[in-house]
Amino acid sequence: MNPGRSIILNRIREALRNNPAPRPHTSHSQADAAAETHGHAQREWLPKVGATLPEQIDLFAKISEGLKTEFHRVPTIDAAHNLLKQLAAAEGWKKIASHSHHDTDSLIQGIDLPVVRTEKGYGIDELESCDAGVTGCEVLVAQTGGVMVSVESAGGRALSVLPPHHVVIARASQMVPDLTAAFEHVKKRYGKNLPSFMSFITGPSRTGDIERILVLGAHGPKRLTVLLID
Template sequence: MLSPREQLLGRIRSALAAGPAPAPPVPDWAAPVHPPLPAADLAVVFAENFRRIGGEFFYCETSAQLGAALRDWLAERLPAGQQFYVWEPAMQTLLASAKVPLQATAADFRTQAAVGLTSCEALVARTGSIVVAPATASGRRLSIYPDQHLVLARPSQVVAEIGDALRVVQARYSDHLPSMLSLTTGPSRTADIEKTLVLGAHGPRRLSLFLLEDDAETAA
């Protein structure tokens, strides 16, 4: 009967005689991590994922619908004595025609800025994220300081992946990239303390997106 030492050496010799172990499969580093999203339904995928992470989504087919939705939103959620700030000229013109009251300057911003409306660079369908840059008249403050952040976007701004959004920014600004990019995924939140979820810890407590059709201004 073989001793334990001889049995061990026998197994080693058998393993060596069988040749080297097969190499592990080589990953396909060029393959996408996720299956591709349906190009025709990117806006629907974005809306679903945006709502899933706590965002409020409003679809508006015309500028009149946008005006009605914003007036209802402000009537319900703008605190008394506080202001709705909009600093980008194109949006000021659009909302003025839709009869939406707004504060166009930074007057009393620190004390009365309950709600701010900004544009965005892109919408990422995969994660429901909004890419915001300070390269507009909204700057950095309007998307961060108010307790409630509103975003006005168009269906043509929806892209599938974060990489696609970065390429959109690169194409738009070329060598003059904005000083920062914010990838906003839902309202500001943290659960660092005793695993208790707190909204508004590092930025806006509520994030709402109004998706306005690209041809809304000419729609009947």
């Protein structure tokens, strides 16, 4: 064990010993009680989300528009499959990447393209040369227009970020109101053994580093398509 550990811990304890800091100036006395009811208390302050599924889907759709996420509601997996084929034709895909998962399997079944599957490992260059990455997700987050992915639900860390077009398939039952609900979902699903990677993807990759002008597709996908099966 490196000596830095005890050095830093000692410094911290020395700094805090009998040396209380003034409490933050807060106008809301409720904030004091927040520590106990955490997570749910935040919902009072954060952007409002409707309680029903249709409201949440509408909010997700509205925010997606601003984010330039291409959000499509489709009635069935077959309809989603047709949409995917249209995308493949329009963009001239030559190779795609995906991972084994109930909905992704149905989505890409019969597509006339080579498919790189990531779940058992893959070559980086091979994945890099794919035109699209097709993944599932943990949940969709209505409040932020976000897609929560993880190792488990999106075929690892890179599949959802390396190919230039990321296509996500989700069911209406996967819509959650907010980030807190998303965290509750993964805790419930994985218990203490959370995936080593989880990400909220909120729109296609972007940058404003040149004159603060928005450009999509900085290093990650230029396009993000979310297919929601109602």
